[in-house]
Amino acid sequence: MKPGPFVHHAPRSVEEAVAVLAEVGHDGKVLAGGQSLVPVLNMRLASPGHLVDVNLVAGLDGVEVSDDAVRVGALVRHAGLERHAGAFVANPLLRQALRNVAHPAIRNRGTTVGSIAHADPAGEMPSVAVLTEAVVEAVSVRGRREIAAADFFEGPLETTLEHDELVEAVRFGRFAPGTRTGFTESSRRHGDYALAGVAVAVEVDGGTVRAARAAFVSVTPVPTVLDLSPVLAGLALGAPVPAEVTDLVREHVEPEGDIHATAAYRRMLAAELTRRVLATTVHDHEEGAA
Missing domain, CATH: 3.30.43.10 (Uridine Diphospho-n-acetylenolpyruvylglucosamine Reductase, domain 2)
Structure with a gap:
């Protein structure tokens, strides 16, 4: 073809x-x-x-780390952002998610901003964008504007970007100090699109959870954030994840069935993956601490 x-x-x-x-x-x-x-x-x-x-356009291939964001230019490859030490320190979730994007050959060429602009519900980075409260920087002959990630995704493969706009960069927000992050997904084969996936951010205060949020892959038509704080706030680190978490996830997601998995299976899988990644995230681990 x-x-x-x-x-x-x-x-x-x-x-x-x-x-x-x-x-x-x-x-x-x-x-x-x-x-x-x-x-x-x-x-x-x-x-x-x-x-x-746009591969010959100068100035679109940089990663900038500031006190409140990680700004990723439109030509930054997945692999480049994955290996960027400053971005990892500022927001570990970026590397955690990027490790799950397709295969190394794809990550060496594909761009993180392009993945977000493509708006595929099965993509990892749109879920990271909404969870980090990212901002999309768009430019056209009419000028520049900023679009919050929560307002950017309109439907599967659809965004609020105008036809004459170019996404110049995406600014991923940094989490509050002490926030722990995690990402996991399940696919039929490594590198395939995920049957379901989840990114989490857990704010920790001393020895307990203060707040927690999650965003999902392949089980919602557009990436959205689920607030898990009502059932996780006050949970002691290392304590079992309450069963109510899986109930919240099952109610939140809107999976569709296909030749790879039924909607019911994807719903169950999203809930179980959330329980697992939270169980790991609320234990001490260096990589998930922002």
């Missing part, structure tokens, strides 16, 4: 890129890592007349 005919654009600046997007309108697609877009083109699920290849 191969894609339909298209015009390839290779802008050298953000200004040039958004000018092309404004000109071609809905008939344009942005190409960065291409690990999501190219298969879609090859299968003729989309046939844009123009590809705006």
Whole structure:
């Protein structure tokens, strides 16, 4: 299989890129890592007349760590962010999730920002975006705007991004000091899309849990955050995870069945994975401490 005919654009600046997007309108697609877009083109699920290849645009390949965020440019590869020492120290959840993204070859080319812009409910990074209260930085010929992750995802493979906008970067928020994070997922084979997955952030105060939240992979149409604090606040570190947690997860998720798993199985799996990752997260471990 191969894609339909298209015009390839290779802008050298953000200004040039958004000018092309404004000109071609809905008939344009942005190409960065291409690990999501190219298969879609090859299968003729989309046939844009123009590809705006931003790989030559300067200034989009940086990771910036500040007191309140980790800013990831549009050309930062999954593998680069996964290995970034400063990003790991500032927000361990980024590395925890990125280790589960497909295979090393995909992570070496695919971009974290592109994964979020693709908005696949089976992707790991959209769930991380909402859990970290990330901000999407969009730019067009009309100017720049910031979109909260909670407002960015509109449906499966749908966002509130305008057709002429380019996602320049995503700022992942940093958690409060003492927050512990964890990520786990289950797939039929390593590197396959997850049947279900979960990211958690647990705020710890002394020897007890102060607050806890979770976001999910493959079991909700758009990534959303579930507040687990009503049943976890006050829990002593190392204590068993209350059964009420799984009840909350089962009520929150909205899985669909397919050839790989029924909706009921995915619902059960999401609840069990949440219980497991929480059990690990509330024990002492260096990697999950922000």
